[in-house]
Amino acid sequence: MDAYDEGSNARHGPDASSRPAPPAQRGAPADSAEPDVPPGPPEPVASPASPGPVASLASPEPVASLAPPEPYPPGEARTGIAALSPRYQVGVALALAVVAIGVCVHIGMTFLHVAPANTVTRAHGKAVDDWIYPEFEQNWKLFAPNPLQQNISIQVRAGVRGPDGMTLTTGWYDLSAEDGRAIDGNLLPSHTQQNELRRAWDFFVATHDSENRPVGLRGSLSESYLRRIMVLRLGRDDAVRAATGSSGVIERVQVRSRTSNVPPPEWSREKVSMTPSYRELPWWRVPRDEARGGVR
Known part of the structure; x- marks a missing residue:
């Protein structure tokens, strides 16, 4: 057979198709268009005796502890x-x-x-x-079609028994004016300064007729409520010391209201009287426990 025959392998060596396929291409289809790639260096094999980069990748991930966490970490102070x-x-x-x-x-x-x-x-x-009565009574006059157009101030005076046994009568204390001065310029006035005195008087008027006689079952309650407020306010203003010059006891109190109309606006043709009117209540005797400050 001629050495230059077409089918001879004497000059060109064995046909490329008869060569064994490299390890990376074994099993690939014969008509693959990709060129033959020479085999590279063998991949490192992890061994238990010599851990390497592959061994670290193959190591299992750490498993979270299943133990319940402590309610408070050590060293952290409890509060509240x-x-x-x-x-x-x-x-x-x-x-x-x-x-x-x-x-x-x-x-x-x-x-x-x-x-x-x-x-x-x-x-x-x-x-x-x-x-509800008397401390928590609700009043909706603010939302009435015709709101109040009068200024009502509550005043009180007391009969004080001094150390010598003589009873002296104090002058009139305008408690509403005191509350007004406490509210003016105060960004957060107290509820008692705004409503206690006014609501006590409204409660009394609603349960008494024009002759100051109680109407209904709450008449006596409104009297005792208003009287206690008067005694407490007089004690706070130190009316006893002002009247006697020293110590003393409040034996009785008298309350009156001073009502004056609010001036109408300049553009209004309404004419109202600017003369104040007074309503004086009878003298109330003060029980001994109230007189000595036993009721708060």
Whole structure:
């Protein structure tokens, strides 16, 4: 056979198709268009005795601990209720529950007081009134079509028994003017400065006729409520020391109101009298416990 025959391998060596395929291309289709790639260096094989880069990649990921976390890390100080002992924590929880129940009851009573007549108020109206009056009475005159156009000030004087047994009468104290001075310029005036005296007088007027006689069952309650406020205010103003020069006891008090009309605006043609009117109540004797400051 001629050495230059077409099928001879003597000059060109064995045909490329008869060569064994490199390890990376074994099993590839014969008609693949990609050129032959010479085999590269063998890939490193991880061995247990010699850990290398491959061994670190093959190592399993760390598993999170299943132990429950500690409620408070070591060294962290507890604050608030958690810093108390279990006994005191129970006490605080009970106190908060009592306060929450009281708030809910008060809101419910106030709602029943201002709500229209219904089955509950018909059956338990007295209990609602006993809860609301006199401290929590609701008043809606601010939203009336014709609001109040008068200034009403409450004044009081007292009969004081001094150390010598003589009874002296003090001058009139304008308590409404004192509250007005405390409110002027005060960004956060107290509720008592704004409403206590006014609401006490409104309560008295609503339960008495023009002759200062009680009407209904709440007449005596309104009298005692107004009287106690007067005694407390006189004690705060130190009226006893001003009257006697030393110590003494308040034996009786008298209250009056001074009503004056608000001047109409300049563009109005309304004519009102600017002369104030007074309403004097009879003298009230002060019980001994109130006179000595036993009621607060």
